[in-house]
Amino acid sequence: MKNYASILELLLRLRQACDHPYLVFAAALSKDSVRSKECPLCLDVIDDAVAPRECGHPACRSCLLECVQRTKRCPVCRADITFESIGTLPRATRFSVDLKTRWRSSAKVDALLKDLAEIQTLRKQNGAEGVGKTVVFSQFTSMLDLVWMALDRAKIKSLRIDGSRFENEKELSLSTSNVLLVSLRAGGVGLNLCAASCAILLDIHWNPQFDAQAQDRVHRHGQTRDVVIKRYIVNGSVEEQLLKVQKRKQDIADGALGAATEKDKKQAKLTELKLLFAEA
Known part of the structure; x- marks a missing residue:
């Protein structure tokens, strides 16, 4: 260890x-x-x-x-x-490059922009009552910075909730924007986002409950639309292995680890790390 x-x-x-x-x-x-x-x-x-x-x-x-x-x-x-x-804690900026002058996209950012364009087309065809707005989750606040920059370049208005906001500031409305950017850990709980009908998870958390809680912000009591949940996974990457770890954690939830010793928990962590590096 x-x-x-x-x-x-x-x-x-x-x-x-x-x-x-x-x-x-x-x-x-x-x-x-x-x-x-x-x-x-x-x-x-x-x-x-x-x-x-x-x-x-x-x-x-x-x-x-x-x-x-x-x-x-x-x-x-x-x-x-x-x-x-x-x-x-001291840090001048999140990035060592100027994002405005040296912007670079990624596969997930490109996929997000494509999905948002398709959702916007559906909203125009079916109206706001048929297709709701979109919530984009990431566990990395720096990733939300990059997504915001990409949306701004594409002239897409967005709102944001992350750990820099307190609980009473989470009462934000989606009335002025069709896209809400949310930090997974800061906005995964305590939000009711029934105005949205699509949740996009840009990355995977170790704990499957974080992902489930995020999805529940959209798919909950009072929701009248069909809800679409999308999760972006990079083929052949560590994310595919992380999905296996999530499944293992979900399988043992409310099970033996609930009363396990510290030694058992450490052994479980080692098993999960080995699973991440296992061959697909």
């Missing part, structure tokens, strides 16, 4: 490369070593790092904000913390 965090970071880079090459090759480096640390809440490599002033323990922005909303305590040392005390 000594190299567990390093393996997680390498897997994170492989997953990000499936979304967009800039997430790996043009990512701005943090001024400290937090980039390779594990979030104490989602147990993934920290993305968009923040820390409370009271204790300085880093975590993902969306994870820590959700934790403060629920418990108002640091997940590591249990110190009392507030929204106001959470600060972004």
Whole structure:
């Protein structure tokens, strides 16, 4: 387990490369070593790092904000913390290139633009009552930055909900836009988006419940339209293996691991890592 965090970071880079090459090759480096640390809440490599002033323990922005909303305590040392005390760890920009002058698309961004164009055509043919709006989910806030840039270049208006917004700011309306960009961990819960009839998941989370909760924001009580759920998977990539990990996690949900020892849980993590590197 000594190299567990390093393996997680390498897997994170492989997953990000499936979304967009800039997430790996043009990512701005943090001024400290937090980039390779594990979030104490989602147990993934920290993305968009923040820390409370009271204790300085880093975590993902969306994870820590959700934790403060629920418990108002640091997940590591249990110190009392507030929204106001959470600060972004130093980093000048998310990317080391100017996106406006050196823009580059990716397979998933191209697929998204194509799907949005088709949905817009259907809306014109069938009316807003027949075809709702679209919610785009990603677990990486930096990917949402790139998608927003692509939509802006394509003259497509969009709204966004991510970990930088507090709970009372989630009451956003889709009335001025047909596309809503949502951080998977920040917007996967607490939202009712029945105005939308299509949910697009740009990437896969380790925990299948995160994906399921995101889909439930659209497919829920009060929805009167047929709902379309799309998930983008890169052929022959680590994402296909991650699907197998998700299936395994789903199979054992509410099962033996609910009462497993720490040793059992560590062994399960190792099994999942081996599954990711197994031959298809």
